[in-house]
Amino acid sequence: TPTTTTNNKKRITKLPPSPPKLPVLGNLHQLGLYAHRSLQTLARRHGPLMHLRFGTVPVVVASSAAAAREIMKTHDHNFSGRVESAVAAKLLYDYEDISTAPYGEGWRQRRGVCVVHLLSNRRVQSFRRVREEETAILMKRMRDQRVVDLSESFATLTNDVVCRAALGRKYSELGSNGGRKFNELLLEFMELLGSFNVGDFIPWLRWINIFTGFSVRVDTIAKEFDDFLEEVVDEHTRKLENRASRETEEDREEEEEEDLVDILLNLQRDKSLGFPLTRKNVKGIILDMFAAGTDTSYTVLEWAMTELLRHPKTMERLRDEARRVGKGEAEINEDDLDEMLYLKAVMKETLRMYPPIPLLVPRKPSRSVEIEGYHVPAGTMTMVNAWAIGRDPGIWEQPEEFKPERFLNDGCKVDFRGQDFELIPFGAGRRGCPGISFAMATNELVLANMVNGFDWSLPEGMRVEELDMGECPGLTIHKKVKLVAVCTPRQLHA
Numbered sequence: 001t002p003t004t005t006t007n008n009k010k011r012i013t014k015l016p017p018s019p020p021k022l023p024v025l026g027n028l029h030q031l032g033l034y035a036h037r038s039l040q041t042l043a044r045r046h047g048p049l050m051h052l053r054f055g056t057v058p059v060v061v062a063s064s065a066a067a068a069r070e071i072m073k074t075h076d077h078n079f080s081g082r083v084e085s086a087v088a089a090k091l092l093y094d095y096e097d098i099s100t101a102p103y104g105e106g107w108r109q110r111r112g113v114c115v116v117h118l119l120s121n122r123r124v125q126s127f128r129r130v131r132e133e134e135t136a137i138l139m140k141r142m143r144d145q146r147v148v149d150l151s152e153s154f155a156t157l158t159n160d161v162v163c164r165a166a167l168g169r170k171y172s173e174l175g176s177n178g179g180r181k182f183n184e185l186l187l188e189f190m191e192l193l194g195s196f197n198v199g200d201f202i203p204w205l206r207w208i209n210i211f212t213g214f215s216v217r218v219d220t221i222a223k224e225f226d227d228f229l230e231e232v233v234d235e236h237t238r239k240l241e242n243r244a245s246r247e248t249e250e251d252r253e254e255e256e257e258e259d260l261v262d263i264l265l266n267l268q269r270d271k272s273l274g275f276p277l278t279r280k281n282v283k284g285i286i287l288d289m290f291a292a293g294t295d296t297s298y299t300v301l302e303w304a305m306t307e308l309l310r311h312p313k314t315m316e317r318l319r320d321e322a323r324r325v326g327k328g329e330a331e332i333n334e335d336d337l338d339e340m341l342y343l344k345a346v347m348k349e350t351l352r353m354y355p356p357i358p359l360l361v362p363r364k365p366s367r368s369v370e371i372e373g374y375h376v377p378a379g380t381m382t383m384v385n386a387w388a389i390g391r392d393p394g395i396w397e398q399p400e401e402f403k404p405e406r407f408l409n410d411g412c413k414v415d416f417r418g419q420d421f422e423l424i425p426f427g428a429g430r431r432g433c434p435g436i437s438f439a440m441a442t443n444e445l446v447l448a449n450m451v452n453g454f455d456w457s458l459p460e461g462m463r464v465e466e467l468d469m470g471e472c473p474g475l476t477i478h479k480k481v482k483l484v485a486v487c488t489p490r491q492l493h494a
């Protein structure tokens with residue numbers, strides 16, 4: 001290994017191994033539509049830490065649990081920066097949110113607000129009624145339909161739960177004058193956020209975005225969402241002012257539960273935080289909840305049900321657990337979930353094989369650092385291939401098989417909360433996902449009720465092998481072909 005000596009300390013200068021690079025493109029041509037898969041293939045040849053170049057941008061990719069641990073635990077402090085992106089800046093308020101904010105005081109303050117006030121266990125608990133009501137609505141709709149587009153149903157459900165928790169009610173249309181459907185707009189927002197922006201990687205090709213209309217699309221969506229959030233904030237401000245002018249405590253208690261916008265506006269008003277929370281911050285944080293919390297959550301349900309339909313014995317075992325724990329009742333409630341160990345194993349197995357954001361959210365070290373014996377220069381875009389780690393045959397027996405049993409008994413100790421680097425769908429460390437409890441509370445409740453209330457099968461005449469397992473490219477990986485299944489309501493004894 002080449003080294004230089006400074007102040008008697010050996011410094012490693014060798015970069016991690018690289019696949020051959022092309023002029024201008026670097027390694028971009030090797031990524032294809034499914035970067036997590038191509039990067040896994042490259043890592044098999046070049047090792048668990050690789051150095052690549054996307055256009056002019058140097059990139060390091062970690063594909064082993066050990067390398068991920070070095071980045072997100074040993075050197076987490078150094079790797080807590082995010083990579084700038086022109087699209088994210090436009091869509092998420094010039095980095096004034098949480099997820100795209102540079103590592104520093106502003107991010108620390110907003111993240112603190114999020115962890116303590118918005119997504120704490122206590123707060124997640126306060127939305128229990130929202131989850132239970134929305135799950136009941138979904139179950140009723142399924143009973144009426146019988147042949148169910150599960151992809152669509154899960155997307156609507158997660159969206160409605162986040163909408164009610166964050167904004168206090170569901171919004172099917174944007175703005176008071178009608179306008180585009182909220183779901184449609186969010187879909188386009190996510191598509192743009194996850195799209196490959198040429199200008200970020202090959203600056204002199206930035207003009208392409210203007211030429212193809214990409215820049216106009218980004219500006220339009222940013223404006224539509226901002227108009228909508230302006231209205232939401234105004235509406236909430238008026239409500240809080242009315243409430244403050246009410247005379248008695250009793251009157252106030254009659255009000256409905258606080259939503260996340262209420263909480264942020266109250267913190268902004270009473271100035272107890274000790275730092276200003278601007279209107280841009282409030283809008284950015286709320287938009288983060290949608291960007292980070294809807295698409296991600298629903299793909300877990302989509303892949304879980306896909307695998308359950310492919311594995312009838314696994315479905316049966318989960319169904320039996322739900323019906324035993326639910327004691328024959330029509331509904332499973334959240335208190336029952338603690339006892340459902342097989343359900344937890346199914347969730348873990350789904351997150352192992354289908355981490356919703358397979359390459360997590362890229363980080364950036366503020367100082368040069370040595371990882372696994374290689375030099376990673378300051379500012380290098382650093383990606384962790386959580387998808388490849390979840391399918392690493394050095395860690396998992398039969399990694400391509402869906403076997404929730406691996407997470408029972410001793411296996412149940414392996415968790416996804418950022419301590420076990422073989423299972424990191426939510427990332428880890430300072431920038432790890434703060435929405436785990438929020439996401440899993442909904443996902444567990446929905447899946448438990450689906451198998452408790454119904455027997456599930458594939459559409460008539462379809463064989464298990466015919467179930468399309470293709471992925472839709474993007475930031476989050478959902479199914480390319482919608483998942484459709486048939487439900488038979490369970491007969492309840494009178």
Ligand code: HEM
Pocket residue numbers: 098099100111114119288289290292293294296297300355356357360361425426427428429430431432433434435436438439
């Ligand atoms: C299954 C569902 C979810 C998955 C798989 C997921 C995954 C992730 C991942 C991989 C990151 C980046 C972590 C890192 O850099 O180490 C992240 C960040 C984040 N997530 Fe989630 N997430 C989910 C649900 C949610 C929900 C429901 C919310 C909020 C309601 C949320 C809010 C956030 C925020 C605000 C960040 C940015 C944290 C920061 O940069 O400091 N997530 N999430």
